[in-house]
């Protein structure tokens with residue numbers, strides 16, 4: 001099912017673990033900042049709504065989506081108590097192949113962090129054909145990808161905790 005048939009902000013709190021004891025990192029790309037701020041707000045609000053406290057949510061900014069990889073890596077290295085990190089970016093198709101390289105790099109880079117690291121890194125990067133698609137997915141008619149990412153972060157934090165021996 002495509003996002004057009006889904007509301008990215010829809011969640012049932014009864015099915016989500018309480019987040020009050022978890023610590024979250026959020027790394028936000030400044031490219032297309034009106035879009036990434038919308039997703040940051042969606043993520044922050046959902047974490048709070050599910051029980052997370054302000055003191056347990058740390059935010060860093062990076063210049064573009066390509067830098068999310070290093071930003072997430074350094075954040076995990078700098079804070080030893082994080083339970084999940086959300087990488088927020090918005091890549092919008094331009095005239096050249098730059099879009100493909102940035103999208104490919106950030107997806108592979110964040111995948112690599114998940115494979116090699118111990119902290120789940122959530123992929124909250126919109127890869128849109130145009131600005132309208134980005135608006136629709138960052139608090140617009142299709143909801144907010146940031147909300148969806150926050151719910152994924154809570155579920156993965158719980159999975160990580162439950163999977164410890």
Ligand SMILES: Nc1c(NC[C@H](O)[C@H](O)[C@H](O)CO)[nH]c(=O)[nH]c1=O
Pocket residue numbers: 029031032063064065066067089090091092093102
């Ligand atoms: N065009 C977009 C970019 N480009 C910038 C790169 O992410 C990167 O910051 C630069 O190449 C320096 O390493 N970034 C986005 O997040 N969104 C775009 O649409």
Ligand SMILES: CC(=O)[C@@H](O)COP(=O)(O)O
Pocket residue numbers: 091092093094095096097098099100102
């Ligand atoms: C996604 C991009 O990297 C991008 O918007 C760059 O635009 P262009 O390909 O026109 O230089």
